[in-house]
Amino acid sequence: MGTLIEEIFSRRAGKQVQASEILLLDVDYIMSHDNTTPLAIKAFRDIGKPILDKNKIVIHFDHAYPAPNVLAAENHKKIIEFVKEQELPHLLHQGVCHQVMIEEGYITPGSIVIGADSHSNTYGAMGAFGTGLGSTEIGVAWITGKCWFKVPETIRVELSGQAQAGVYAKDVMIHIAGLLGMDGGTYRSIEFSGEYINNLPMHERIIFPNMSTEIGAKCGLIAADEVTINYLENETPATGPFEALYPINPRYERVLEIDVSTLTPQVACHPDVDNVKPLTEVEGLDVHEVYIGTCTNARYEDLEIVANMLKGKKVNPLVRVIVTPASDRIYKKALKNGLIEILMDAGCTVTGSGCGACIGRHGGILAPGERALTTMNRNFIGRMGSPLSEIYLASPATAAATALTGKITDPREFLETIF
Amino acid sequence: MGKAWTFGENMNTDEIIPGRYNITIDPLELAKNVFCEVKPEYAKTMQPGDVIVGGQNFGCGSSREHAPIAIKGSQAKCIIAPSFARIFFRNAINIGLPILECPEAVADITEGDDIDVNLSTGEIFNRTNGHQYQAQALPDFVLKIADAGGIVNFLKTHDIQDLLA
Numbered sequence: 001m002g003t004l005i006e007e008i009f010s011r012r013a014g015k016q017v018q019a020s021e022i023l024l025l026d027v028d029y030i031m032s033h034d035n036t037t038p039l040a041i042k043a044f045r046d047i048g049k050p051i052l053d054k055n056k057i058v059i060h061f062d063h064a065y066p067a068p069n070v071l072a073a074e075n076h077k078k079i080i081e082f083v084k085e086q087e088l089p090h091l092l093h094q095g096v097c098h099q100v101m102i103e104e105g106y107i108t109p110g111s112i113v114i115g116a117d118s119h120s121n122t123y124g125a126m127g128a129f130g131t132g133l134g135s136t137e138i139g140v141a142w143i144t145g146k147c148w149f150k151v152p153e154t155i156r157v158e159l160s161g162q163a164q165a166g167v168y169a170k171d172v173m174i175h176i177a178g179l180l181g182m183d184g185g186t187y188r189s190i191e192f193s194g195e196y197i198n199n200l201p202m203h204e205r206i207i208f209p210n211m212s213t214e215i216g217a218k219c220g221l222i223a224a225d226e227v228t229i230n231y232l233e234n235e236t237p238a239t240g241p242f243e244a245l246y247p248i249n250p251r252y253e254r255v256l257e258i259d260v261s262t263l264t265p266q267v268a269c270h271p272d273v274d275n276v277k278p279l280t281e282v283e284g285l286d287v288h289e290v291y292i293g294t295c296t297n298a299r300y301e302d303l304e305i306v307a308n309m310l311k312g313k314k315v316n317p318l319v320r321v322i323v324t325p326a327s328d329r330i331y332k333k334a335l336k337n338g339l340i341e342i343l344m345d346a347g348c349t350v351t352g353s354g355c356g357a358c359i360g361r362h363g364g365i366l367a368p369g370e371r372a373l374t375t376m377n378r379n380f381i382g383r384m385g386s387p388l389s390e391i392y393l394a395s396p397a398t399a400a401a402t403a404l405t406g407k408i409t410d411p412r413e414f415l416e417t418i419f
Numbered sequence: 420m421g422k423a424w425t426f427g428e429n430m431n432t433d434e435i436i437p438g439r440y441n442i443t444i445d446p447l448e449l450a451k452n453v454f455c456e457v458k459p460e461y462a463k464t465m466q467p468g469d470v471i472v473g474g475q476n477f478g479c480g481s482s483r484e485h486a487p488i489a490i491k492g493s494q495a496k497c498i499i500a501p502s503f504a505r506i507f508f509r510n511a512i513n514i515g516l517p518i519l520e521c522p523e524a525v526a527d528i529t530e531g532d533d534i535d536v537n538l539s540t541g542e543i544f545n546r547t548n549g550h551q552y553q554a555q556a557l558p559d560f561v562l563k564i565a566d567a568g569g570i571v572n573f574l575k576t577h578d579i580q581d582l583l584a
């Protein structure tokens with residue numbers, strides 16, 4: 001009985017739990033990456049106790065990989081030595097951690113996965129509890145296999161209607177971020193639901209829990225259904241049976257109802273994710289870089305939208321257009337189906353998979369005074385490089401339209417190429 | 420006793436310490452660049468025992484502990500804010516950086532005020548204007564972690580189950 005998060009936690013606790021209770025729960029996987037693992041190793045060594053279950057530990061190289069400088073290289077070296085020493089079975093370097101966690105089948109409905117990365121909320125797309133923690137708690141969980149949680153209150157976001165052509169899940173989520181604000185979900189679970197969500201394929205669903213982080217949420221959840229089970233069975237090595245949990249007689253702190261059918265393309269403008277405007281208000285603003293990548297919007301279908309729009313055309317030669325597939329698996333599929341060739345012929349720079357330019361370490365750093373339009377989830381000042389640069393967040397279709405003109409451009413001008 | 424350093428709302432982890440400096444986990448190294456873009460004079464002139472007075476949703480953004488570590492490395496006594504971002508709150512407790520939620524204090528304190536904080540009671544005294552504020556008490560298990568000086572120290576001598584015992 002309860003909200004989706006209460007159901008997930010109740011099942012794990014073996015008793016009925018309610019919002020505001022504090023629980024110590026077993027976790028299924030403990031995720032960290034090249035940026036956060038060194039500190040987890042330090043906490044682990046300082047405590048000085050053994051790892052409980054090596055199989056639960058999953059480490060990714062994605063944030064600054066391949067190493068862009070000596071310090072990053074030292075981090076990688078330190079992690080590899082630790083993995084060797086502890087004989088850890090899961091060290092992956094095949095794309096952004098969250099995408100790889102999902103596509104490699106680590107995330108199943110009802111599972112509890114913690115990650116030393118704020119966007120670990122992403123796992124909620126599979127009906128799982130995923131949340132971001134600091135490295136120290138990750139080191140602690142390696143030893144204990146457990147983590148403390150306060151059961152959060154829930155805000156339910158009910159999305160109805162059908163989006164217009166040229167309007168994507170990203171536009172809808174940016175709109176929600178604008179409505180709820182940067183701290184509108186703090187300490188809360190956000191349940192995304194309604195007919196619009198039910199009809200969405202997995203690659204678009206992922207955006208909502210992923211960006212629940214941007215509004216401060218502890219987790220963003222979508223109840224598992226047939227779409228989830230089909231995805232797990234057909235696209236991942238995960239083996240069932242999968243138990244889909246859903247809210248039962250829930251009590252919500254707040255319900256937000258949104259009809260998406262009137263929504264137009266949205267942009268989260270410099271410098272805050274809740275500085276949201278309809279694209280038409282910022283149309284024509286010059287950009288210096290278009291970055292299509294990250295755990296939010298660099299899946300195969302996103303690259304397909306961009307390739308369809310750029311096919312046989314050239315991007316503005318004064319703009320750096322960088323495409324970083326979220327994972328090697330996506331990259332290979334895009335390569336096999338000719339998308340990479342289309343993108344390169346149009347003048348895009350396609351990089352290896354990973355976080356790429358997202359955190360300003362490599363692969364597309366911004367100079368002072370520059371402006372980027374990107375498919376990322378976060379536009380903090382200085383995130384992609386100079387603190388004097390600006391980041392605008394939008395959908396892959398808006399990114400493609402903008403790449404062609406060099407100015408923020410409405411993708412609906414290219415509707416005939418949008419599928 | 421320490422000087423108050425005030426910061427605005429939604430202070431994010433990149434503003435506390437920009438990502439490009441997070442190539443080290445040495446607290447003293449990180450402290451050199453803490454708040455380097457929003458308040459460069461902090462790292463240069465602050466004195467150990469000074470107090471950070473933040474706005475709503477302090478520490479939002481990334482899960483990286485570099486942000487609270489950088490502040491702890493600067494030897495600030497504590498952070499007072501009306502509310503903290505979720506992961507920052509956990510991280511600060513886990514590394515043993517005291518944090519107090521107190522909207523009244525934040526509304527009343529101005530930069531440079533001389534502030535006295537009693538961490539165990541949550542009492543905050545402003546010597547400059549003579550006002551006293553009471554921060555919200557922290558839950559028991561949080562105090563256990565804070566008293567041990569962080570979760571790492573707690574676990575050296577305890578079992579994780581002892582947290583909620």
Ligand code: SF4
Nearest residue numbers: 096294295355358359
């Ligand atoms: S792609 Fe960006 S937001 Fe996603 S995990 Fe990597 S750095 Fe974080």
